[in-house]
Amino acid sequence: MVARIQTIAFEGAEARRVDVQVQVMSASRPHFTIVGLADKAVAESRERVRAAFASLGLHLPGKRVIINLAPADLPKEGAHYDLPIALGLMAATGAIPTDAIESFVAMGELALDGTIASVPGALPAAVLANTYDFGLICPAANGAEAAWAGDLPILAPHSLVQLLNHFKGTQVLSRPIAGEIVDHSSTLDMRDVRGQETAKRALEVAAAGGHNLLMIGPPGSGKSMLAARLPGLLPPLTAKELLDVSMVQSVAGLLTRGQLSRERPYRSPHHSASMAAMVGGGNKAKPGEASLAHRGVLFLDELPEFTPSVLDSLRQPLETGEISVARVNAHVRYPARFQLIAAMNPCRCGTGGANGVACRRGIRCAADYQSRISGPFMDRIDIQIDVPAVTPADLALPPSPEGTAEIAARVAQARIIQMDRNGGVTNAELSQDRLDHVAEPDADGRKLLIQAAETLGLTARGYHRVLRVARTLADLAGSETIHRLHIAESLSHRRVHNGMNKAAAHNYQQNSSKPSTTGRNTKNPFYS
Template structure:
């Protein structure tokens, strides 16, 4: 007899159906797992054997063969424990095969038979629903699986014994309920920052249109503080965005308690982060920081201190909105539609504009330091702003009257205008709908962000004098469109083009 159990393997956030085939036959006593398993899957033998022993069951003295089909796909992860155990229980006659085949199963087994959480339950649940099957997963992941839809039959037992009793009719498993992450507390308020009115204005524009932002200023001028307050200006994730972002975090094993995300991600990796950590990769091609920040903010503090190769690897994801990880045994693509916010000092000592504090190598040290940022990466940043040191007079002032709540309200209105504008646009098959001005391009950008005659003349003249690239030209149009949306203007006028140009540098250090 051959028992079959459905499970999945992951290629990025894409899900592939796996057929777990379990056979018992005469011959030399053995327990073999074939089908290109990795070390974690190969060790399932001992975990499954111990879990069954904890239930008072022993494996028959027969030759046991477990085949994971298709056999040419690498099988990774501990979530194969549960489907292998269910296959063994089926072939031993403990569980009915006609019931097991109706489900897709994944979960790790502890030695005492309890089911421990695994990653990837949310995309597995969506795949099971599409295949008109139910899903069996650990109890800790049940709330995550329930988000796939009300029509999905989810069994989320805490132990293997509870699952057996459910199929035997002696115990009923209660369907899990969808769960959201609890509010981690209030986001820091922009009212805490005194002075820096120009930087606050740029932060509002960046939030309104989803634009990339670079802040250059001396140490202690508030660059990191303002970046940390950007999430408080952004609208919350809608249902579709929350599901999309949570799928990435699910594959990475970062959903706490199976709860879906409510807020937009804010990722701030240290400048010592490696290329695989930032873009994705490693032995199992896991998503990197740029994908974990999908639909949110990726903050890179001390930008020139990141390795040159790591920064250059960001160029393609920032342009295409996806990160492709190519390895000898992996080729996966993760979504990476992020808003890049970066901060840096003007030079290594940080005090280029203060003769009393600047080092003896100024201004040459500034040119060397800022040249670590390549022109192509610099060109992909929409807003470049100088953040001067805060004076003692500004620090003595009372807190500003306008805080994050007031700015967030204006950002929400501008985002609503953009959502309505791009909802009317036809989307090519397989493409994701546009949400912000930062994503508009080509003919669509020319149509929605075309300036009036004076604005067009200013943009053309400035592009010639500043030697703007075609990318820089279009990014100025995008920023101008966001400025018009903040103002409530249907047309992009000369003053919007002028302000957008004021946020644009020609090149690093210039």
């Protein structure tokens, strides 16, 4: 006889159904075998199951036991296979009825004393179980998280003995209650930022349209301070976005006590982050920082200090909203529809002409620093602004009358206009054909855009990103038509990076044979 129970395997942030088949063969010598492309953690399940059974007074049959995890070509990773293997063995040996577990998806890690430890991915597992009209058996610590998936039957025992008693009818396990939606509203306010009116305006536009933003300025100019206040300007997650974000967080094991938050994610990885840490993958195929920022903000401070290959790995998700990791035996996909906010110093020295102080290495420093960021990556950033140093006069100013609440109200209104017109997506996410339809400027605006594209050498992608930002500016102004003023402001928010790179390279060549100038009057290409 073969006992069956369902469990799951993860491919990226998605759950795949796995059929756990248990057979006890009487005419063979004792042996315990797990087949089905299982990793080391799954292979060790037999020892954890053996010890958990011993704690209950049960023993593995002195026969040949075969556990098959089907489909056999799907990689199986993690310790959450302990519980379905244990339940399958119980059913195969008659400890519990076989039909009692056939309609359940089970997941959980067994401790040696028979308690069931929490595992990541309970929410995707519950969603999968609900899709196939199954119930879910999960650890008690994951019950509140799984209860968000719908009205499916859920058993969330603390130990294997509780589950055994439930199936025997001597104890009834009640369905867990879904966790709370907690409010993690930030106390950071835009009133704390003194001066930097241009940067504040750019941040508002970026929040309204979901645009990527790069801030370039000397240390202490407020770049990180501005970025930290962006989540407060963004509208809360919708119901669908909340489910998408929570699924990724569940796979990563970041949901505590089943609590969900409507605040958009904000991730700020260190510039030493590896490729796997940024885009996901690795031995356990976990989501990376880009996926953990799904539907939220990914802030990259000190942008040129990131490894160039790591930055270029973000080019695909910036366009498509997902990450595809090719592995030897599988292709893993992660959702990664994030808003990129980046900050950098004007040069490696950091001064870059701020307060009249010239860079110690002159033009060479800026040219070398800029070259660490590829042109295609820069071309995917909609808004690129200079953030000048804050002066003592700025610091002496009283707080701005407009804070986060007032700006967030304008952002929310602009988002409503976009969602109604664009079919539920922001201007930054619009498809190309749809953008041509909704972002057609008037005659004066078109003329200015064409002139600017020719003068500044905009690429086709840069041309359309100017239009996207202009569409957002029109939405903030409540205008159905994109006018010349909107095009002009959009252009002012896009630094001519390619042109500056050429100028820096030219000046670098002209001065390469000369000693670098360190005087205070040296002109920096970032402000040329």
